Amino acid sequence: PLEAMISQAVPQSDIYALGATLLHLLTRRDPHDFLDSQYRLIIPPEIKDRKLRKLLEGMTHQEVGKRYDRRKTEKELVLLTTKRSLAVRAKETYSNLKKYLTAKPTEEPVYLGLTVLGSERDIHGFLIGLIRSKEITVAGVNAGGLIAVAQDVRGVNAGGLGAGADNVRGVNAGGAIAGAQDVRGVNAGGAIAGADNVRGVNAGGLVAGADNVHGVNAGGLGAVAQDVHGVNAGGAIAVVVGDVRGINVSAGLTIAKKVNGLALGLVNIVVEEMNGLEVGVVNYAKDGNNLQLGALNLSGEGPWYKKNVGWPLINRNKKKDK
Numbered sequence: 001p002l003e004a005m006i007s008q009a010v011p012q013s014d015i016y017a018l019g020a021t022l023l024h025l026l027t028r029r030d031p032h033d034f035l036d037s038q039y040r041l042i043i044p045p046e047i048k049d050r051k052l053r054k055l056l057e058g059m060t061h062q063e064v065g066k067r068y069d070r071r072k073t074e075k076e077l078v079l080l081t082t083k084r085s086l087a088v089r090a091k092e093t094y095s096n097l098k099k100y101l102t103a104k105p106t107e108e109p110v111y112l113g114l115t116v117l118g119s120e121r122d123i124h125g126f127l128i129g130l131i132r133s134k135e136i137t138v139a140g141v142n143a144g145g146l147i148a149v150a151q152d153v154r155g156v157n158a159g160g161l162g163a164g165a166d167n168v169r170g171v172n173a174g175g176a177i178a179g180a181q182d183v184r185g186v187n188a189g190g191a192i193a194g195a196d197n198v199r200g201v202n203a204g205g206l207v208a209g210a211d212n213v214h215g216v217n218a219g220g221l222g223a224v225a226q227d228v229h230g231v232n233a234g235g236a237i238a239v240v241v242g243d244v245r246g247i248n249v250s251a252g253l254t255i256a257k258k259v260n261g262l263a264l265g266l267v268n269i270v271v272e273e274m275n276g277l278e279v280g281v282v283n284y285a286k287d288g289n290n291l292q293l294g295a296l297n298l299s300g301e302g303p304w305y306k307k308n309v310g311w312p313l314i315n316r317n318k319k320k321d322k
Contacts, residue, residue, distance in 0.1 A: 001062075015059050016059060019041075023043070023047075043056050167181060175190045178193045181196045186201045193207075198212070213229065215230045216231045216233070227243050228246060240257065243257060263277070276290055287320055
C-alpha cells in the first residue's frame with residue numbers, strides 16, 4: 001500500500017497485504033498487474049463471486065480510512081466461508097478449477113479457501129486462517145495465524161502459535177508448540193515439539209519429546225524419547241527411557257536404559273546395557289561391551305562405592321555372562 005511505501009504503515013496495511021496475497025493465490029498473477037494509473041488495485045473480472053469481490057475490494061482499498069480493519073475483515077470472512085468455501089475460475093493457469101460456491105461440501109475437495117473460525121472439510125491446495133483453521137484432511141498448505149489443526153496432512157500444517165495433526169507427511173510447524181501423532185517428515189515447534197511416532201525430524205526450541213524415533217529428536221534445552229533409532233539430542237539433557245540405536249547426546253546429562261552406539265555428554269548414564277562408546281567427564285554403564293573415555297568411568301551394580309572404578313581417561317568393559 002502507498003502508506004507503507006512512505007514508511008507510514010498502519011494495521012490496515014497488513015490487511016491490504018493479505019488481500020493482495022489472496023488475489024495472487026486466486027489468479028496466479030502478480031497483484032501489480034491489477035494496479036491502475038492512480039495505484040488503485042482493481043479486482044479482475046475473472047473473480048465473479050460478488051461477496052468475494054466485495055471482500056477483496058474492502059481489504060485493498062487505497063484510502064486507509066475506507067479500508068477494512070481486522071474486525072471487519074474477520075466478519076466478512078465468516079459470512080463468506082460459513083456458506084461455502086471460495087473458488088475462482090481463472091482463464092489460463094487456473095482454468096481447470098471449478099466453481100464450488102453452489103456445490104455441496106461432500107461432493108468434491110476444495111482447491112482454495114479462507115477460514116477464520118474453522119470449518120470441517122477437506123483441503124487440496126491452500127487454506128489461510130486469520131485466527132485458526134481446523135480441517136480434516138490437508139493436501140497442500142493449511143496455515144493459521146494463531147493455531148492450525150488438521151487430522152491428515154500431506155504438505156504443510158503451520159500455526160503462528162501452535163500446530164496440531166494426527167498423521168503428517170510433510171511439515172507440521174508451530175511458532176510455540178507443535179504436536180503430532182505420526183510424522184513422516186518434520187514436526188517443529190519454537191518452544192515444544194511432541195510426537196508419538198517420528199520418521200524424520202522432531203525438533204523443539206526448548207523441549208522435544210517423542211515415543212518412537214527413526215531419525216532425529218532434538219530440543220534446545222532437553223530431548224526425551226521412548227526408543228530411538230538415530231539421534232536424540234538435548235542442549236542440557238537427553239533422556240531415552242528405552243533403547244538407543246545410534247546417538248544419545250547432550251552438552252550436560254545423557255540418560256538411557258540401553259545404548260547401542262554412542263553416548264556423548266558431560267555426564268553419561270546407561271542404566272542397563274551399553275554397547276559402544278561413552279564419552280564424557282563422568283561415564284556409567286551397568287553392563288555391556290563398551291569403551292569409556294572420561295575422567296571418572298564407572299561400571300557394575302550396587303551403590304556407587306561398590307561399583308567398578310575404571311581407569312581415568314580410557315576404560316574398557318566386557319559384558320558379564322549371565
